[in-house]
Amino acid sequence: MLKSVVLKFANCVGESGLFRSLCPGRVPVFMLHRVSDSGEERLPGCMNSDILRSHLDYLARKGFQILSMEDLRAMLDDGRHLPSKSVMFTVDDGFFDHHDVAARVFGEFGFTLNFFLITGFLDLKLWPWDDQVAYALHRAQPSKVQVKMPSGAIFPLDLLNNEINDVVYSLRSRLKKESQSELYDWLETELYPVLKVECPDEIPPEYKPMSWDNARTLRDLGHGVFPHTCTHRILSTLPIEQRQTEIEVSIKRVAAELRYAPEIFAYPTGRLSDYDEVDVEHLGKHGIKMAFNTVPGYVRAGQNCFELPRFSLPCDSDDFRQIVNGFEAFKMKLRGLAKPAA
Ligand SMILES: [Zn+2]
Known part of the structure; x- marks a missing residue:
């Protein structure tokens, strides 16, 4: 109760831009998982499209800039200060609802998002x-x-x-x-x-992927489409050759289907322990210039481009607003100041 009062107050202050001016140059990159139009969500972690719409409506009303991957890449390459009142969105794995629901809701606002695809999933060889x-x-x-x-x-x-x-x-x-x-x-x-569960012969309807045609349509609409391995297995748990295959083949599948050379990647599950410098080296060898993990945090100029953090997109509007309006950045800064020097 006290937390929610404090948070609501902080978000009112945050709307004035105070926290963004105290902690400039930080861009939150959000990560969505599943999105659905139905009121009752059967899948854990599935966001209702009305909630997503209300978050995007807030950003539109408050004049936030939605960055494309190219925007972010160019800014990080030049070492430019990142615009504080901006956000970016990503969605991992390549489920059908990413094309059918998420892209449609983003389209209502003219916003773009960035899709990371498990290529073996779109190839119908497996489901995550x-x-x-x-x-x-x-x-x-x-x-x-x-x-x-x-x-x-x-x-x-x-x-x-x-x-x-x-x-x-x-x-x-x-x-x-x-x-x-x-x-x-x-x-x-x-x-x-x-x-004692029958292993499904086919991917069950609620877990279906989008098609490669869908992925091409998304790219034609201006969204980013990038690889996210072939099988979604955690890279650091695999022998070196399998890690290489996961990276190389997924990049090649996206390149072949989308007819361009992808330069961005996201690590499966994305905790710091889920990949290491061996994977970063393979990514670099195959033309990748930036990679995202799932460690919560803001992207800033000068950061290691193979360890870009992301926030899970919260359902709660106060939790969402504290990230975009920088109260979360301010708290992170205070926590950093409070940490004893190593
Ligand atoms: Zn994933």
């Missing part, structure tokens, strides 16, 4: 492992079972005494720490059978 974990757990027959992880360790799955979404989260977290080399085989041969 993290979504398959959620899909399988939501249909699990036994409520308590020992799951043998790819490493051979046992994950005691208990849907009787835990919230389903907590179990999804903890199983995914465990899988992020394991070698993901054989992850898709493991889903088929271990997870689906032990949960």
Whole structure:
């Protein structure tokens, strides 16, 4: 309650531009996941399109500049000070709703966004492992079972005494720490059978990707379209050759389908531990000039272009406004000042 009062007050102050002038040159880059028009959201983390529309309407009314990837790239290349009253949007993975819903809502405002595509997903070879974990757990027959992880360790799955979404989260977290080399085989041969769930022959409708035609349309409309690996496995868990393939093949697939050479990339799951300098080197070798992770923070001039941070797009309008109006930047600055010097 107190937090929300303080936040509302800070956002009123923030609208005057005070925090942006105290912390200039910071651009929030937002990351969306799924967007839907229906009132009742079946997928965890799915944003209702009315909420998205209200965020964009706020930016339009307040005169924010929506940066394209080219704008950002040019500014970072020149070491130019980034315009404070600006934002950029990205959306990861390449689901159908990114084309059908998100792009349509952005189009209503004449705003562009940037799509990072799992190329094996658009090629209909797979659907993201993290979504398959959620899909399988939501249909699990036994409520308590020992799951043998790819490493051979046992994950005691208990849907009787835990919230389903907590179990999804903890199983995914465990899988992020394991070698993901054989992850898709493991889903088929271990997870689906032990949960007594039929492994779908086809990607279920709610998890379908957009088509490559959709991706071309998005680019023709002025949106950015870039690679996000072939399989969405976490790079740092893979042997070197597989990491190279993930990077090289996904860049080549986007280049072939979109007929241009992509220079931007986003790391799967994107925590600092999910990639390292080996991947950065491969990216550079294949023409990538900028890469995004998912560490919350603002993009600033002079930053390492292969470690650009992003904020998850919040549903709550106060949480959203505190990021775009710089109260979040101000708090980060204070926290940085409070940190003892190393
Ligand atoms: Zn992703």
